[in-house]
Amino acid sequence: MNELASHPPSARSGRFLKDHLFVAVCLLAAGLCIAVLGVLLASIITQGIEHLDTHLLMNPPSRKPEKAGIYPAMIGTIYICLVCAVSAIPLGVGTAILLEEFKPRQKTLARLHGFVQLNITNLAGVPSVVYGILGMTAFVEVFKVMGSPGDPVWTLGTPENWYYLQLPFGRGVLAGGLTLMLVVLPIIIISSQEALRAVPNSLRQGALALGATRLQMVWGTTLPAAVPGIMTGTILAMSRAIGEAAPILIIAGVVYITFTPEHLMDDFTAMPLQIYDWASRPQESFHQVAASGIMVLMAILLTFNAAAVMIRQKFQR
Amino acid sequence: MPATIPKHPEVNMMNPSIPLPPAPAEHDKTMRKSDPSTGHGDTQPAIEVAGFDAWYGDFHALKNMNMVIPEKRITAFIGPSGCGKSTFLRWINRMNDLVPSARAAGTLKLHGQDLLDSSTDVVELRRHVGMVFQKPNPFPKNIYDNVAFGPRLHLRMSRVELDQVVEQSLRSAALWDEVKDRLKSPALSLSGGQQQRLCIARAIAVGPSVLLMDEPCSALDPRSTAAIEDLMAQLRNDYTIAIVTHNMQQASRASDYSAFMYQGELIEFGDTEQVFTMPRNEQTQNYITGRFG
Amino acid sequence: MTAINPQPAVSLPRGRPKSKILRRVRESCIMAGLIGCGVFSIATTLTIIVILSVEALRFFRLDEVSFWGFISGTKWSPLLGAEKHFGVWPLICGTLLVTAVAMAVALPLGLITAIWLSEYAKPKVRAVIKPVLEVLAGIPTVVFGFFALTVITPGLRWLHEGFGVYNAASAGLAVAVMCLPIVTSLAEDALRAVPRSLREGAFGLGATRFEVAVKVVTPAALSGIVAAFLLAIARAVGETMIVALAAGASPSLTLDPRSEVQPMTGYMVQIFLGDASNYGAEYYSSYAVAATLFLMTLLLTLIGHRVRVRYRQVYE
Ligand SMILES: Nc1ncnc2c1ncn2[C@@H]1O[C@H](COP(=O)(O)OP(=O)(O)O)[C@@H](O)[C@H]1O
Ligand SMILES: [Mg+2]
Numbered sequence: 048m049n050e051l052a053s054h055p056p057s058a059r060s061g062r063f064l065k066d067h068l069f070v071a072v073c074l075l076a077a078g079l080c081i082a083v084l085g086v087l088l089a090s091i092i093t094q095g096i097e098h099l100d101t102h103l104l105m106n107p108p109s110r111k112p113e114k115a116g117i118y119p120a121m122i123g124t125i126y127i128c129l130v131c132a133v134s135a136i137p138l139g140v141g142t143a144i145l146l147e148e149f150k151p152r153q154k155t156l157a158r159l160h161g162f163v164q165l166n167i168t169n170l171a172g173v174p175s176v177v178y179g180i181l182g183m184t185a186f187v188e189v190f191k192v193m194g195s196p197g198d199p200v201w202t203l204g205t206p207e208n209w210y211y212l213q214l215p216f217g218r219g220v221l222a223g224g225l226t227l228m229l230v231v232l233p234i235i236i237i238s239s240q241e242a243l244r245a246v247p248n249s250l251r252q253g254a255l256a257l258g259a260t261r262l263q264m265v266w267g268t269t270l271p272a273a274v275p276g277i278m279t280g281t282i283l284a285m286s287r288a289i290g291e292a293a294p295i296l297i298i299a300g301v302v303y304i305t306f307t308p309e310h311l312m313d314d315f316t317a318m319p320l321q322i323y324d325w326a327s328r329p330q331e332s333f334h335q336v337a338a339s340g341i342m343v344l345m346a347i348l349l350t351f352n353a354a355a356v357m358i359r360q361k362f363q364r
Numbered sequence: 365m366p367a368t369i370p371k372h373p374e375v376n377m378m379n380p381s382i383p384l385p386p387a388p389a390e391h392d393k394t395m396r397k398s399d400p401s402t403g404h405g406d407t408q409p410a411i412e413v414a415g416f417d418a419w420y421g422d423f424h425a426l427k428n429m430n431m432v433i434p435e436k437r438i439t440a441f442i443g444p445s446g447c448g449k450s451t452f453l454r455w456i457n458r459m460n461d462l463v464p465s466a467r468a469a470g471t472l473k474l475h476g477q478d479l480l481d482s483s484t485d486v487v488e489l490r491r492h493v494g495m496v497f498q499k500p501n502p503f504p505k506n507i508y509d510n511v512a513f514g515p516r517l518h519l520r521m522s523r524v525e526l527d528q529v530v531e532q533s534l535r536s537a538a539l540w541d542e543v544k545d546r547l548k549s550p551a552l553s554l555s556g557g558q559q560q561r562l563c564i565a566r567a568i569a570v571g572p573s574v575l576l577m578d579e580p581c582s583a584l585d586p587r588s589t590a591a592i593e594d595l596m597a598q599l600r601n602d603y604t605i606a607i608v609t610h611n612m613q614q615a616s617r618a619s620d621y622s623a624f625m626y627q628g629e630l631i632e633f634g635d636t637e638q639v640f641t642m643p644r645n646e647q648t649q650n651y652i653t654g655r656f657g
Numbered sequence: 658m659t660a661i662n663p664q665p666a667v668s669l670p671r672g673r674p675k676s677k678i679l680r681r682v683r684e685s686c687i688m689a690g691l692i693g694c695g696v697f698s699i700a701t702t703l704t705i706i707v708i709l710s711v712e713a714l715r716f717f718r719l720d721e722v723s724f725w726g727f728i729s730g731t732k733w734s735p736l737l738g739a740e741k742h743f744g745v746w747p748l749i750c751g752t753l754l755v756t757a758v759a760m761a762v763a764l765p766l767g768l769i770t771a772i773w774l775s776e777y778a779k780p781k782v783r784a785v786i787k788p789v790l791e792v793l794a795g796i797p798t799v800v801f802g803f804f805a806l807t808v809i810t811p812g813l814r815w816l817h818e819g820f821g822v823y824n825a826a827s828a829g830l831a832v833a834v835m836c837l838p839i840v841t842s843l844a845e846d847a848l849r850a851v852p853r854s855l856r857e858g859a860f861g862l863g864a865t866r867f868e869v870a871v872k873v874v875t876p877a878a879l880s881g882i883v884a885a886f887l888l889a890i891a892r893a894v895g896e897t898m899i900v901a902l903a904a905g906a907s908p909s910l911t912l913d914p915r916s917e918v919q920p921m922t923g924y925m926v927q928i929f930l931g932d933a934s935n936y937g938a939e940y941y942s943s944y945a946v947a948a949t950l951f952l953m954t955l956l957l958t959l960i961g962h963r964v965r966v967r968y969r970q971v972y973e
């Protein structure tokens with residue numbers, strides 16, 4: 048009898064105890080997240096603050112840590128990211144438009160459509176090193192059917208010209224940028240698809256009812272309405288490209304480069320590669336330079352992310 | 365030359381400004397005494413429907429519809445929710461092409477042109493059949509660009525001509541006076557009723573001969589509704605209008621002919637006065653007197 | 658002309674009609690371009706598969722290598738010593754060990770944070786945690802690698818002497834930090850997609866918040882959560898820079914997280930970075946390793962897709 052009588056309240060308090068305990072665990076977990084970010088930033092700032100100066104920004108790397116700079120890597124990052132953006136954005140948005148706005152009715156085509164969609168999900172999951180290998184084979188060597196990078200079958204101009212091109216591309220800016228394009232393409236496709244999906248159907252119907260063709264509808268109404276979302280996704284994808292190291296590590300290797308690329312075939316290095324190079328050295332002092340480089344890289348990325356957030360907020364209404 | 369979707373008539377150079385259609389009071393009631401279902405009488409047939417069926421997948425949404433919608437009259441479609449009114453309208457301009465499971469069979473002709481024929485150019489068709497949706501759907505652009513959207517798709521015209529089209533369309537939609545000073549402000553800043561009139565102006569700007577309106581007032585307040593009804597009264601002599609409405613008073617006030625639909629079937633179709641005062645069918649009687657639906 | 662011309666509805670300036678042929682030509686070109694975009698994505702996958710299998714086959718054809726030896730061997734020593742061994746298990750073991758450490762931390766932590774964000778946290782708290790997660794998600798992996806090398810490893814070595822200069826645990830913990838925002842945000846999306854009515858029903862029966870969150874909402878969102886987990890695992894398996902910096906370069910078949918290992922991605926970087934002769938067995942071995950890696954992530958993606966398709970069916 049007393050069991051019955053005492054059971055409900057104690058069970059009740061036990062249940063609420065669990066609730067409070069869980070809140071404590073949650074707070075701990077969330078606190079841990081913040082703490083980790085805090086420690087990470089703190090450790091980088093304490094290590095990196097010493098070398099963070101205009102010397103670092105304006106000079107090439109050096110064998111002496113106190114003289115090392117990140118200028119060629121910054122320029123290299125800008126070049127490959129430009130190549131990446133110019134190639135990835137049209138391809139990505141085009142694929143997203145094809146997948147979202149031209150869903151076929153016919154059965155076989157619909158199945159093909161589903162297959163392309165699944166394929167993109169898969170591409171998004173492919174590790175970036177594998178893209179590095181793909182870029183190595185497809186862009187640097189062009190499947191070894193066009194001679195070798197040192198002995199190209201086709202050239203345009205000479206290495207002195209700014210417009211110099213060759214086939215195969217070799218380990219240059221173009222190969223690096225295109226490889227980065229492969230990495231960020233699925234991200235741009237998926238985020239653009241989401242942006243297009245968020246456009247209300249009533250706009251599409253409104254355009255079609257005026258006698259617009261599908262493409263006129265996309266160009267005149269759907270795409271403009273989706274532009275803020277597409278821009279946000281693209282900026283985030285580009286910030287991924289800026290920080291991506293593994294694929295271009297395979298393309299460019301860690302090379303000691305003190306000059307900036309002069310044409311699309313020229314050797315290059317990029318900020319994440321330079322940071323990897325410094326971080327992988329045993330000397331403590333190079334770790335400090337790496338931390339300074341990370342601060343520069345993170346500052347650029349934070350600017351990008353802030354831009355994405357601002358665009359999102361401006362157009363959210 | 366094979367039969368095509370009706371072409372635009374020649375430019376009416378003599379009268380470049382829009383003649384305001386006669387006020388509803390002047391509307392000649394004697395003109396609508398004939399039986400529209402036969403198509404004979406004083407008006408030309410605009411849309412001929414015979415043995416028309418429509419499906420969504422296995423669901424039989426419209427069953428054996430037969431009717432003739434006369435030209436330059438307002439035909440109201442009434443009936444309980446889900447009876448297929450929107451489905452029917454959306455077949456007239458083939459908006460149902462967007463629904464993968466939608467299918468139709470039978471005869472559906474606009475000015476003699478078979479609309480279900482696979483060779484029908486739907487893009488061309490939709491130029492001639494404007495549609496106004498239940499919820500106003502202006503594009504997120506400015507007022508001017510909304511109205512200019514259609515003409516820009518189809519026509520090469522000078523800035524001046526385009527300005528003229530925009531102004532005249534806005535005038536016909538009775539919106540010009542309210543927006544003439546802020547053509548460049550966003551369409552979404554307009555009130556609901558203004559947005560709906562903008563959508564009507566946008567549809568008119570393409571130069572259609574038929575206007576389909578699917579519950580154009582159901583998302584609007586009474587004042588905007590009154591404005592749209594006035595507007596319809598002004599448009600009634602120039603356009604063939606098919607309107608879906610849940611508002612019995614609106615149907616009886618504003619339309620020339622009424623069609624009552626129920627569960628995918630066309631139950632009764634005739635002169636509005638007749639349908640509302642002495643319906644031949646008991647279901648119609650029950651519906652309009654509010655006994656069901 | 659048999660078509661009936663409707664009379665002008667209203668007379669508007671008509672301009673000149675645009676050429677339909679021109680429009681059709683233009684639109685066909687654009688359509689071809691769009692289809693080309695779709696083809697490009699398929700071509701990418703096909704090229705990956707073709708390259709990996711062709712080069713891996715070339716590798717297996719070499720005298721010192723056998724396919725069976727590759728998939729069953731327990732010794733991987735392609736660079737050193739007179740006799741080369743190409744048994745892939747030490748590399749897989751390295752990958753799995755790092756992934757296991759990472760997931761042991763990131764999955765529970767991420768799920769708990771997600772539950773808290775979706776079921777408990779007030780908007781103000783979310784406004785703090787969400788940006789923290791977004792910043793974490795935006796940090797390049799080379800930075801996490803650096804963090805592992807300069808903070809986590811010294812920390813672990815300070816706690817316990819058994820940890821090597823390079824060790825699986827340090828890399829695993831850094832991968833965990835990298836995966837945390839992925840798990841949290843995807844799991845939170847899944848939790849928030851659970852209909853309100855389900856929660857209200859459970860609260861109506863007198864359940865506590867904890868019971869609603871753990872016994873009602875989480876099971877309802879399970880497939881979405883599983884999909885998030887699978888994605889995080891795939892990211893961990895494919896992570897390169899962290900392991901290249903912190904895990905070490907000696908492949909060993911071990912389950913001890915304190916020891917040095919070499920995951921598959923780390924090996925690939927080592928081969929492509931070093932001047933391994935472009936046509937030696939060790940060079941081609943990296944393609945066989947890459948193929949193994951690709952198969953693993955492909956499998957994870959396909960399972961995730963399956964789970965998510967099911968999940969969609971539950972709610973629609
Ligand atoms: N896209 C669709 N897919 C399947 N069924 C639909 C679709 N649209 C409408 N229906 C069905 O067709 C019937 C008629 O719908 P509708 O024409 O919208 O009715 P009304 O406009 O008269 O309210 C309804 O039963 C509705 O459920
Ligand atoms: Mg309807």
